Amino acid sequence: QQPVQSPQAVILREGEDAVINCSSSKALYSVHWYRQKHGEAPVFLMILLKGGEQKGHEKISASFNEKKQQSSLYLTASQLSYSGTYFCGTESNAGGTSYGKLTFGQGTILTVHP
């Protein structure tokens, strides 16, 4: 089942902050965050693993609440280059292995104006 992202869209001015949320109904091993510009491939931002490990971007932070199966992406002091669609991808914690398969949310469109 697809994770649910909120909000669906955000409009900011440069320098403002934003939070994007991702919520799943399944137990999760990891949450992956991607940003996609129009007409381009999704670009990896960050992975949050069960147990608290994070790997990713220097200017973007995120949290992962394993008990609630929720993750939030924090974009601080936004820049014009932050504009794009943000996707969370969730990796199941079900028995066996996920083989790295991700289930993606529907996306959050972020627009940053000067």
Next chain:
Amino acid sequence: NAGVTQTPKFQVLKTGQSMTLQCAQDMNHNSMYWYRQDPGMGLRLIYYSASEGTTDKGEVPNGYNVSRLNKREFSLRLESAAPSQTSVYFCASSGGQVFDRGNTIYFGEGSWLTVV
């Protein structure tokens, strides 16, 4: 530094025609995937291959077949294209051992397919 390369980038097909999307990665990754992306739907997994010689269905496999030709290459075939298969297709790969979790997934640049 090619990463994940997929061809063609754009294709227009008539209903009922067949075609193959090619994908290759040069990162020595074990796992490869094909996703489709439709407006408002995010990315949905069509098929994946956990290792050379294995393939398995994802969320939306109907109307597609795949081949993991070797460790580098993973192709997606539409045997009889339908307008519902109009979409953007992304190939992706991830590294680590087969049973690893938490590996970064790298995407190709996408293939825009229109079926008329």
